[in-house]
Amino acid sequence: xxxxxxxxxxxxxxxxxxxxxxxxxxxxxxxxxxxxxxxxxxxxxxxxxxxxxxxxxxxxxxxxxxxxxxxxxxxxxxxxxxxxxxxxxxxxxxxxxxxxxxxxxxxxxxxxxx
Amino acid sequence: xxxxxxxxxxxxxxxxxxxxxxxxxxxxxxxxxxxxxxxxxxxxxxxxxxxxxxxxxxxxxxxxxxxxxxxxxxxxxxxxxxxxxxxxxxxxxxxxxxxxxxxxxxxxxxxx
Numbered sequence: 001x002x003x004x005x006x007x008x009x010x011x012x013x014x015x016x017x018x019x020x021x022x023x024x025x026x027x028x029x030x031x032x033x034x035x036x037x038x039x040x041x042x043x044x045x046x047x048x049x050x051x052x053x054x055x056x057x058x059x060x061x062x063x064x065x066x067x068x069x070x071x072x073x074x075x076x077x078x079x080x081x082x083x084x085x086x087x088x089x090x091x092x093x094x095x096x097x098x099x100x101x102x103x104x105x106x107x108x109x110x111x112x113x114x
Numbered sequence: 115x116x117x118x119x120x121x122x123x124x125x126x127x128x129x130x131x132x133x134x135x136x137x138x139x140x141x142x143x144x145x146x147x148x149x150x151x152x153x154x155x156x157x158x159x160x161x162x163x164x165x166x167x168x169x170x171x172x173x174x175x176x177x178x179x180x181x182x183x184x185x186x187x188x189x190x191x192x193x194x195x196x197x198x199x200x201x202x203x204x205x206x207x208x209x210x211x212x213x214x215x216x217x218x219x220x221x222x223x224x225x226x
Contacts, residue, residue: 006156034213043202043216044157093156102147103214105156 003027004096006106014114015086021079021109023094029074030096034103035067038091050077084113120203120217128225129194135201135220136187143205146179146186147214152199160201161188193224 003026011019023033032051036044048069050056056069066088068080077096081088089112095103120137127133137146145164149157161172163179163186170177176189186205190197203217 004156043218046213049213095156102145102159102162104159105149108154108156110154 004030004094004104004106006094006109008109009107010110010112012112012114013084016083019081019084019111021081021092021094021111023077023079023096023106025075025096025098025104028096028098030077030098031074032097033071033077034095034097035069035077035079036093036095038093038108040091044093047079081111084111086113089113118203118205118215118217120220122220123218124221124223126223126225127193131193133190133193133197133222134187135203135222136185137203137205137217138185139205139215140184141205141207142183143207143215144183145206146177147204147206148175148177148186148188149202149204150199151202151219157202190222193222195224195226197224198222 005024005026007022034049035047037047038044046059047062048056048058050069050071052071052074058064071077091108091110093108095105097103118137118139147162148160150160151157161170161177166183167181168179174191179186200219200221202219204214206214
C-alpha cells in the first residue's frame with residue numbers, strides 16, 4: 001500500500017530555534033500534502049494544504065510566517081517551525097494524497113521545545 | 115465549519131466482545147474513511163467508503179456508509195488486545211483533493 005515517510009520522528013530543541021520536518025511519499029506521486037497538528041487526547045487539526053509548485057493554503061488561525069511549508073516536488077513537502085517556543089510543542093503529522101485516493105499519513109513528529 | 119460527532123468517546127471491553135462506533139454529521143459527505151491511530155504513530159487507514167449504503171469489510175472490521183450520507187459506523191468483531199487504539203472517522207465532502215473532517219476519536223481498550 002501507499003507509504004508516507006516522515007522525518008524526524010522525534011525532536012527536542014531549545015526555544016528560539018527553527019525545526020524542519022520532512023514528509024515524503026515513497027511509492028507514489030503526491031499532488032497534495034496536508035499538515036496536521038495533534039494535541040494529546042485530541043483529534044487531528046488541519047494546519048495547511050500543500051500543492052506541488054504552489055503556495056500552501058493555511059487554515060484560519062495558523063500563522064503562515066510561523067509554519068513555513070515548501071512542496072518542491074511531487075514526493076516531498078517540508079514544514080519548518082520558525083523560532084519555535086514551548087507552546088509549539090505538539091505532534092505534527094503529514095498526509096499525502098494521489099488522485100482520488102484516501103489520504104495516507106506519516107508516522108508523525110513529536111516536537112518538544114524546551 | 116463542518117463537524118463530525120463521533121461516539122462513544124471511549125470503550126473498555128473484554129477480549130472477544132464485538133465493538134460498534136459511529137459518526138454523524140449535519141452535512142452530507144461523499145466519502146467516509148475510518149482510521150486507527152496507535153500511541154506515537156500516525157493514523158492508518160482501515161476502510162474507505164465511497165457510496166451511500168456501501169458496506170465494506172476488512173477482516174474483522176466492517177463499516178457502512180449511511181444512506182443519508184450523514185453518518186457511518188464501524189464494527190469490530192471478536193476484539194483482541196491488539197485492537198487497542200484510537201479510531202477516527204473522517205469525512206470528505208467533495209473531490210479527492212478536498213480536505214478531510216475528522217471526528218474526535220473513540221479510544222478502545224481491550225482487556226485480555
